[in-house]
Amino acid sequence: xxxxxxxxxxxxxxxxxxxxxxxxxxxxxxxxxxxxxxxxxxxxxxxxxxxxxxxxxxxxxxxxxxxxxxxxxxxxxxxxxxxxxxxxxxxxxxxxxxxxxxxxxxxxxxxxxxxxxxxxxxxxxxxxxxxxxxxxxxxxxxxxxxxxxxxxxxxxxxxxxxxxxxxxxxxxxxxxxxxxxxxxxxxxxxxxxxxxxxxxxxxxxxxxxxxxxxx
Numbered sequence: 635x636x637x638x639x640x641x642x643x644x645x646x647x648x649x650x651x652x653x654x655x656x657x658x659x660x661x662x663x664x665x666x667x668x669x670x671x672x673x674x675x676x677x678x679x680x681x682x683x684x685x686x687x688x689x690x691x692x693x694x695x696x697x698x699x700x701x702x703x704x705x706x707x708x709x710x711x712x713x714x715x716x717x718x719x720x721x722x723x724x725x726x727x728x729x730x731x732x733x734x735x736x737x738x739x740x741x742x743x744x745x746x747x748x749x750x751x752x753x754x755x756x757x758x759x760x761x762x763x764x765x766x767x768x769x770x771x772x773x774x775x776x777x778x779x780x781x782x783x784x785x786x787x788x789x790x791x792x793x794x795x796x797x798x799x800x801x802x803x804x805x806x807x808x809x810x811x812x813x814x815x816x817x818x819x820x821x822x823x824x825x826x827x828x829x830x831x832x833x834x835x836x837x838x839x840x841x842x843x844x845x846x847x848x849x
Contacts, residue, residue, distance in 0.1 A: 642714040649716060656705045656719040660751055662726035663734040679704045700724030724827055750826055757820050773817050781821055784814045
């Protein structure tokens, strides 16, 4: 483990910290820490930064509730920058976006790396800014009843494919179902983080059940 006293803070006593989602690897934000905020981060296992504009410390989530639970902190080879992996309780950005990095500057035209977070952002865009000819925008225009109907239809398709033992078709239908469920999530204001937390809580329960069966 690297001694934090060996870290190189700049002339203002700061070190840049790149914050990433521990599960997806997606970059959430870039912030700065001083020795005090880093100490608080290590103590609380929650990200705490130094605001260069306000000239004060700020614990991420203290006002919004969107805390970032620290899983690891790694320094670069020069010991003058940090990467912090976290499990976020909500969006990292003050705009409500999962990540602060949402404004493309350049793309080479190749296939972009797929992520569920990226798909959710695209679907949200189809809801807020309707696109002519977009099936997603069409679903949002029709509303909850239409969306629920499609979820029901796709669930049936998954059952049929699974019963037939057709792996390829089952994968295809599960993808269709997942897409429509994500549309439903956006319509109802449900985030991937909400589902992540629910599954995490059930994992704990499942472990307890297994332990009970073993005793």
